[in-house]
Amino acid sequence: MLWTCLCVILPSLFSVVKILCRHYLELMTLKSEQMLALSVDTVIAETKYENLENSEVHTKIQKLQSGANMVGPVSSVIRNQLSGILKNGIFLLACFPLIWALIATDDESFSPVFLETIPEGMVFVSTHTLLFFLFLFLLILFAVRLRIVFRQKETELTGKFVPVEREYQYYVKLRADYENGADIRLNGLRKMLQARMKTYNCSERKMHFAIGRQNALADGSLSVLLYVENIAVIFFIICKILYGTVSIGGFYLYANAFVQAISYLTEIMRQAGELKVAMSYYDAYPALWELNRKSVLQQSFSTAAGDCEEDSGEKLSYDIVFRNVSFRYPGSSQWILKNLNLTIRKGEHIAIVGRNGAGKSTLIKLLTGLYSLETGQIFIHGKEIRKWEESELYSLFGVVYQDYRLLAASVEENITAGAENVDRERVRNVMSSVGLWDMVGEEGLRHSVSRYLSEKGILFSGGEEQKLAIARALYKNAPIVVMDEPAAALDPIAEQEINALLNRLSETHTALVISHRLSTCMACDRILVLDDGRIVEDGTQQELIKQGGIYAKMWETQARHYK
Amino acid sequence: MKSEILVFGRTFGNILKKIMSEVPLFLPLCVLQALTEVAVSLSLLFFPSMIIDEAAG
Incomplete structure (x- = not known):
């Protein structure tokens, strides 16, 4: 009788445990899968920017997809x-x-x-x-x-x-x-x-x-x-x-x-x-x-190899120092920057001009730590760039790149980078400074900047998107403002407003502006002309025009169209 | 062949370690699932003969 009862009860009991176990394991499997996906997303988000250019990295990500x-x-x-x-x-x-x-x-x-x-x-x-x-x-x-x-x-x-x-x-x-x-x-x-x-x-x-x-x-x-x-x-x-x-x-x-x-x-x-x-x-x-571990190792290796001592006390008064910087992109033999030396004082408003491919954007990418230095040193506030913690370094810059991207998120999230404690007053101020507050208003801040994920998205024009990107850089209130072609998509009036804004900013911030529109450079403290990876001219607008070099030619060519 | 097994072992070990760091119950549950499946099969296999033995005295 006992065995007969056990015959019925035990297999049923085991079956129930098996089913419960399978269901719970399915949940655990889902959790593991989400965790693994998140671990890759985190690595991709935190890895050195230059790794994103590496097709091997993308092939590995695709391999995971193919495996699934x-x-x-x-x-x-x-x-x-x-x-x-x-x-x-x-x-x-x-x-x-x-x-x-x-x-x-x-x-x-x-x-x-x-x-x-x-x-x-x-x-x-x-x-x-x-x-x-x-x-x-x-x-x-x-x-x-x-x-x-x-x-x-x-x-x-x-x-x-x-x-x-x-x-x-x-x-x-x-x-x-x-x-x-x-x-x-x-x-x-x-x-x-x-x-x-x-x-x-x-x-x-x-x-x-x-x-x-x-x-x-x-x-x-x-x-x-x-x-x-x-x-x-x-x-x-x-x-x-x-x-x-x-x-x-x-x-x-x-x-x-x-x-x-x-x-x-x-x-x-x-x-x-x-x-x-x-x-x-x-x-x-x-x-x-x-x-990520490799990036850190590579970084520490270059630190050791680069002999990067702290800058001397005299140079501490400079905000940014480039010393003998040469650079070529990973996997390329062509040198983009060649033994470049540059000093930028605190609060200076610098314009960088030059022909296409002269190395202007590369200089900015090196300064902001997106690429690792191969030779030479860069000092920011007297500290060698390789000694900065990545997050600390990034927090120094408010940047608008020429190929900026806005996310399919609300206007406010785009400006504040999704910060938890939003300073509404500052959002309003930066939006007003770039001339978007009247258009967006309090209500519009909650609307998406695209209709990709939301039906209520606001469709901004190219110029308005650029203003929004500038507002994002301004909201960050970083000590160094970097703008790569900030006026590329702006109409002349908006360009004038942004120039005035940059001038106001330079009173409290160090500002670097790359621009082909020389009117943007006029109000800068100094203009640097980059050619073939070297700084070939350095001075104020008047000085460079007097020199009769590349800048003078560029100025003459642009001015001719307005005469 | 040997290096292949090493690569496989290292990959499998790394992934399992990562999973276990976040979901510590993953491996014990895998084992439990296998054991319960074995238990169900074996209990169905052995108990009839036990009933017969019991009936036969």
């Missing part, structure tokens, strides 16, 4: 394969007593029935148990090796496809991107995009065909091997029966134990193979986690 598509999320793969291997391992162990019983059958239980009639070969098999097991072991080992080889080929095939998939994802993103929509339509880029996507589709089909062929070949060969293994086992037991060491009744028992053991072993191998394939995609996780 091809083998499923990493936590699910680990969960399923680990518990599968453990479960099949226990079942495999459970088969061993019977297998051992078969091995241990010896001549003591010898009761020849068909000894006279069975061929000698069968006698040989039944009496050489260890040799048979060695043969079976080699067969299983061969199957393992075959599976690994096929899996490797599959991994190689899919690995080659990752860059192609990254390219495809780029086109998919581009197709629906509002900012590129006008260019795609008006410049006839649609056909080119469609052709590229068709090429991708073709490559994808080819890859899946090749993988399918590999898998069919692998599954076919492994099935044949499994069949051979099973036949060998059955033949071995039949030999034992005919020889008389195993009873006819024991056939089912032993054959079943062997066949089950082989199937469990095969399943374990398959699951281990799946795990290995998954890891070949997800090795991108540790590589990406290493990214």
